[in-house]
Amino acid sequence: MALIEINNLNFAYDEERPTLKNISLSIEAGKYVALIGHNGSGKSTLAKIIAGLFKKVEGDIKIFDLPLQKENLVKIRSQLGIVFQNPDNQFVASSVKEDIAFGLENRAIPHDEMDPIINEVAEEVGMEKFLDAAPENLSGGQKQRVAIAGTLAMKPRLLLLDEATSMLDPRGKKEILNLIRKMRKDNPELTIVSITHDVEEAALADEVIVLNDGEIVLHGTPEEVFAHRDILAQVRLDAPFFDSLVVALKAEGVAVPDDIKDIKALEDYLCR
Amino acid sequence: MSSTVLGRYVPYQSFIHRMDSRAKLFAMICLMVTVFLKQVNWAMTFLVGGLFLVFIMMLLLLSHTKITTFLKSLRTLWFMAIFLLIIYILIPRTSDWIAFSIGTFNVYWDSILDAAKILVRLMSMIALMLVFSASTKPLEMSDAFEWYMSPLKYIGFPSHELAMILSIALRFIPTILEDVHRIMNAQASRGVDFKHGGVKAKVRSVISLIVPLFVSAFMRSEELADAMECRGYDPKGKRTKYRIAHFSWRDLVGILVAAAWLGLVIASSVTHFDLFAVFGLEVR
Amino acid sequence: MPIIFKDVKYVYGAKTPFEYDALNGIDLTFEGHKLTAIVGKTGSGKSTLVQHINALLRPTSGEVLIDDFVNGPKNKIKAKEIKELRKKVGLVFQFPEYQLFQETVEKDVSFAPKNFGVPREEAIEKAHEALQRVGLDESFYSRSPFELSGGEKRKVAIAGILAAHPDVLILDEPTAGLDPAASKETMDLFKQIHSEGTDVFLVTHDMNLVARYADRVIVIDDGRIAFDGDPKALFNEDLEQYSLDNPDIYRFAKALTKRGLKLPTRDLRTVEDLAKAIKEAKHE
Numbered sequence: 001m002a003l004i005e006i007n008n009l010n011f012a013y014d015e016e017r018p019t020l021k022n023i024s025l026s027i028e029a030g031k032y033v034a035l036i037g038h039n040g041s042g043k044s045t046l047a048k049i050i051a052g053l054f055k056k057v058e059g060d061i062k063i064f065d066l067p068l069q070k071e072n073l074v075k076i077r078s079q080l081g082i083v084f085q086n087p088d089n090q091f092v093a094s095s096v097k098e099d100i101a102f103g104l105e106n107r108a109i110p111h112d113e114m115d116p117i118i119n120e121v122a123e124e125v126g127m128e129k130f131l132d133a134a135p136e137n138l139s140g141g142q143k144q145r146v147a148i149a150g151t152l153a154m155k156p157r158l159l160l161l162d163e164a165t166s167m168l169d170p171r172g173k174k175e176i177l178n179l180i181r182k183m184r185k186d187n188p189e190l191t192i193v194s195i196t197h198d199v200e201e202a203a204l205a206d207e208v209i210v211l212n213d214g215e216i217v218l219h220g221t222p223e224e225v226f227a228h229r230d231i232l233a234q235v236r237l238d239a240p241f242f243d244s245l246v247v248a249l250k251a252e253g254v255a256v257p258d259d260i261k262d263i264k265a266l267e268d269y270l271c272r
Numbered sequence: 273m274s275s276t277v278l279g280r281y282v283p284y285q286s287f288i289h290r291m292d293s294r295a296k297l298f299a300m301i302c303l304m305v306t307v308f309l310k311q312v313n314w315a316m317t318f319l320v321g322g323l324f325l326v327f328i329m330m331l332l333l334l335s336h337t338k339i340t341t342f343l344k345s346l347r348t349l350w351f352m353a354i355f356l357l358i359i360y361i362l363i364p365r366t367s368d369w370i371a372f373s374i375g376t377f378n379v380y381w382d383s384i385l386d387a388a389k390i391l392v393r394l395m396s397m398i399a400l401m402l403v404f405s406a407s408t409k410p411l412e413m414s415d416a417f418e419w420y421m422s423p424l425k426y427i428g429f430p431s432h433e434l435a436m437i438l439s440i441a442l443r444f445i446p447t448i449l450e451d452v453h454r455i456m457n458a459q460a461s462r463g464v465d466f467k468h469g470g471v472k473a474k475v476r477s478v479i480s481l482i483v484p485l486f487v488s489a490f491m492r493s494e495e496l497a498d499a500m501e502c503r504g505y506d507p508k509g510k511r512t513k514y515r516i517a518h519f520s521w522r523d524l525v526g527i528l529v530a531a532a533w534l535g536l537v538i539a540s541s542v543t544h545f546d547l548f549a550v551f552g553l554e555v556r
Numbered sequence: 557m558p559i560i561f562k563d564v565k566y567v568y569g570a571k572t573p574f575e576y577d578a579l580n581g582i583d584l585t586f587e588g589h590k591l592t593a594i595v596g597k598t599g600s601g602k603s604t605l606v607q608h609i610n611a612l613l614r615p616t617s618g619e620v621l622i623d624d625f626v627n628g629p630k631n632k633i634k635a636k637e638i639k640e641l642r643k644k645v646g647l648v649f650q651f652p653e654y655q656l657f658q659e660t661v662e663k664d665v666s667f668a669p670k671n672f673g674v675p676r677e678e679a680i681e682k683a684h685e686a687l688q689r690v691g692l693d694e695s696f697y698s699r700s701p702f703e704l705s706g707g708e709k710r711k712v713a714i715a716g717i718l719a720a721h722p723d724v725l726i727l728d729e730p731t732a733g734l735d736p737a738a739s740k741e742t743m744d745l746f747k748q749i750h751s752e753g754t755d756v757f758l759v760t761h762d763m764n765l766v767a768r769y770a771d772r773v774i775v776i777d778d779g780r781i782a783f784d785g786d787p788k789a790l791f792n793e794d795l796e797q798y799s800l801d802n803p804d805i806y807r808f809a810k811a812l813t814k815r816g817l818k819l820p821t822r823d824l825r826t827v828e829d830l831a832k833a834i835k836e837a838k839h840e
Contacts, residue, residue, distance in 0.1 A: 039707050051502050074504070084501045088494045089635040090499035094411045094443045101514035106504035108512045117315065136446040139598060166733050169598050169761045170801050197735040236737035241804040241827070248831035254838060263808065270834060271815040451654070457612050458655035462646040462716065463671025468635045480667075483657035487702065 001065075002026040002232065003158055004050065005192050009059035011049060019045045023059070027207075029157070030194045032184060034202035037211035038074050038236040043195045044085075045209070047162040064157060078107065081151020084162040088145035090213075096122065096138070097131040100150045107154065112235040121149040124186065125179055141172025145179060152183075159183075161194040165201065177201060200225070203240040210235060225263060228231075242266065288524060293412035294419050295523030300404050300528035306537040307396045313543040314385050315555035320537060321392040321548065322543045327533070328399040335407040349394060356387040361522040369556065381556075384445055396463075410442030415515060435505050440496070448489065455484045557623045557644065557755055559586040559609060566604055566779075574592035578604040580779040582618070591750045592789070593758045593770035601779040602759050603650075606726045609757070611638055621790040622724075643672040646722030650729040652713035656701040660799050661687070664701050668720040679719070686740040687712070687720035688747065707738050711835050712743070718749070725749060726757040733767065743769055767791065767803035768771075768825050775800070788823055805830045 009023040017044045027033050037043040049057055051249045052073045061068040063076050086089050093099040100118045109117070122128045125145040135143060144164055151159055162181075181204070183190060194201065202208050208225040211220035212235035218225045226243040228233070238244065242263045246256050260266050306324065311317040332342055341414070360383040369381045418435030425431050456466060457482045465488075466477050539545070548555045566579040578601045586592065593641070596602040607613045611627045619628040625641045627633075646668075658664035664791045665683035666676075674682065683694050687696060690711040696704075701712050717725070724789045727746060731739035747769055750756040758770060766773055766787055773790050775783035791806040802810065805824045813819055818840070819833045 038737055040705050048498070050496075053498055053501065077502060077504055080502075082499075084499055085496060086492075086495055088447050089495035092440065092443070092496070092500060092503075094439070098411065098514060102500075102505070103503045105292060105511050105514055106506065107507070108510045111512055111514065111516060114512075114514050134446075135443070136450075136796065154504075169765070171597060171761075174801075199736070236735065241808075242829045243757040245808070245831065248827045249834060251828075252829065252831045252835040254835050267808070267811050267815070270812060270838070271817050330783050341604055454649065455655060457607070458647075458652065460612060460651045461610055461642055461649070462655070463638065463642055463720070465635055480657050483761040487657075488654055 001029050003029040005062040007179045009058040011057050019214050030189050034201045034203045034205035035195045035209045041211045041258050043211045044162055047195045048159055060258050079157045081156035082160040083147045083164045085166055087140045089133040090147050091143055096133050096146050099146055100153050103150050104155050121152040124151040139166045141175040144176055144201040158191045162196055199240045209237050281409050286335050288407040289457045291526050292517045292519055292523045293408050293416040295527055297416045299526045300400055302534040306534050307393045309537050309541040312546050315548050335403050337406045348440040352389050356390055360387045411439050414439035451488050455481055486523045560621050562620040564615045567616045577779050590771040593766040593773045597775035598777045602776045608761055610642050610647050635685045645724045646717040647726045648717050650732055658768035660698050662697040665715045665719050672720055682719045686715040691717045724755045728759045763801055763803045804831050
């Protein structure tokens with residue numbers, strides 16, 4: 001079943017320059033999809049549209065089979081978690097556990113049910129030892145993990161990560177990527193859409209969608225997408241390290257068979 | 273890294289920390305009122321004020337606030353003290369209690385004592401607020417506020433919204449302070465001198481701080497609003513509360529002690545009680 | 557410009573409950589013309605270190621000599637001397653777009669040179685020149701910096717530092733938040749500026765940048781110097797001990813070496829260098 005179904009979406013902040021042009025895509029339940037593009041490609045706008053933050057959207061959008069309209073918004077949002085870029089600007093409360101509780105309060109979850117949920121999701125994201133910590137004493141990566149915990153507490157079907165790692169240091173990035181891997185394993189039904197310009201992260205996804213100037217230019221498995229080095233260069237994106245290296249090796253005349261799909265295989269092949 | 277110590281929560285599990293914020297606020301207000309009650313004469317005013325200061329020092333100790341923190345926060349009071357003294361001395365009086373004279377200008381004890389009285393009041397208030405802010409999480413403060421304001425909900429007063437605004441403002445104080453610090457450093461690197469220069473230069477340097485600060489604050493608030501909306505926040509909707517405060521014996525003790533002190537001071541004030549007269553001492 | 561750190565110690569929040577040593581006995585000499593990377597995990601003290609170079613921070617003990625300027629704990633420094641120093645040492649902070657505040661791009665970029673006493677006309681000329689360097693043409697001059705895209709704002713902010721023509725350029729995470737193409741553009745610009753004679757310090761935790769651009773690397777760990785030398789030598793060490801990652805290129809090269817493929821020992825700055833090295837190794 002398609003969890004997100006978008007047909008002919010058009011959107012513009014200002015009439016002259018459309019931000020999104022004729023976007024059509026569908027995202028299956030349980031998939032991990034990376035939406036990549038350079039800054040200004042329209043990828044974050046797309047995330048905000050899916051979260052229902054914009055009103056004048058042209059086109060046909062269905063999320064969880066519900067048309068994205070005002071009357072469905074509460075229902076859609078109750079099954080959708082979104083984590084934004086800036087770790088500080090989404091931390092509402094003054095401690096970790098209270099921030100996780102914020103969403104639960106909004107959904108009028110009875111008080112006695114809150115603590116077990118908070119403990120569970122805090123453990124899922126590895127923040128169980130920091131339940132009382134204040135945001136100013138946490139690293140960026142930790143704050144983003146709390147934000148993810150806050151969404152997980154709502155048992156979402158869809159997790160939207162809007163450049164959730166772009167302001168983090170390498171440690172923080174790694175923490176979040178490891179967490180994504182873990183969530184995929186613990187909860188295979190969860191659909192994750194990650195908006196990013198980090199191609200290394202995109203390489204971990206099931207599907208990659210490349211956005212440029214408001215249009216989808218590539219959509220496929222990471223392997224398929226990253227094979228189009230020319231197009232990627234055109235839209236100002238790098239290829240992941242592995243793909244770049246294969247291209248560089250081939251340019252040097254070192255043959256790399258096509259069945260080598262990742263860095264480990266390449267290592268094995270070169271050291272044979 | 274901010275150096276402001278006043279008004280900063282110091283995590284600890286003291287008696288005062290563990291009091292319910294509503295009870296604590298009530299007790300604090302009781303105590304604060306006592307500071308402003310008039311006593312029959314100077315001696316009684318300073319006796320009550322002095323006793324009270326000693327009592328608050330004990331509260332400070334009890335809440336594990338360092339006395340040095342208190343003394344530090346008094347530093348800015350010096351200017352105030354001198355300023356007050358000058359004002360009070362300049363106020364014309366009709367009194368015969370002259371401390372000394374400068375030429376034909378008389379300086380009265382009343383003026384000096386008036387200034388001292390205000391100073392003691394200010395010190396007491398600062399100490400009280402210090403105890404309160406060091407022992408109460410900002411969120412608990414806004415909870416107390418919401419609780420006291422909640423009856424007004426029925427006449428359309430947005431007490432929940434205000435409490436939410438207050439708690440978010442409190443939550444963002446450290447973040448905004450960091451912004452201030454960062455922007456000042458960035459502008460200083462571009463040759464802005466925040467310390468020296470004439471009025472015009474001062475205005476310019478402040479603008480170079482304020483504008484980016486507002487831009488950043490607006491951006492933060494916009495993003496925060498988006499995040500809150502996405503997390504299902506609806507101020508009008510039905511919400512539950514995660515933090516539920518419970519009254520305990522501590523709150524009862526706290527309120528009783530504060531109320532007792534308030535009662536004593538009120539009684540002494542209305543009955544014009546003079547402890548010194550009881551011992552046959554004549555004081556002014 | 558020679559820069560010397562002599563046993564520099566820096567304590568944050570001295571005499572408060574939040575006190576900690578950010579720098580502890582730093583001895584460093586910067587001479588000659590190298591692009592120096594200063595790396596370390598978040599909170600290691602690397603930003604604190606560079607803020608001593610333009611006297612945003614004064615050492616708690618020890619001293620920093622920047623050319624003929626002495627940044628010591630207590631020596632009197634005139635406001636004019638500090639300005640002179642900051643004219644020579646330009647510092648681009650992390651997310652510098654937060655320092656923009658003027659109504660036009662031109663005014664914002666000419667702000668620093670004006671502060672450093674460059675006449676108006678000349679400052680504007682320098683602003684134009686700097687804007688051109690970062691790749692923004694005339695059409696941007698009269699636009700408001702606040703209506704630009706994130707990437708363009710970053711460029712304006714960087715131009716705002718370059719316009720003052722500093723002899724030393726310190727970059728604190730200059731590529732944070734930028735997409736790969738913009739990162740590369742920005743770093744290539746700094747490399748170019750370095751090759752024209754400006755001393756460049758790059759504060760970062762992105763080890764790929766270090767591999768690609770740095771001639772010397774200093775690792776700060778817990779306020780101390782943990783490593784100082786050639787980037788290549790660092791990447792052969794165990795970087796985990798400093799909570800840092802190996803650059804992709806070196807990680808792969810190391811893995812190959814471990815399994816017996818003998819790569820030539822030379823600087824590997826790009827993927828192409830690595831491919832060449834692998835080819836040579838395979839041909840032996």
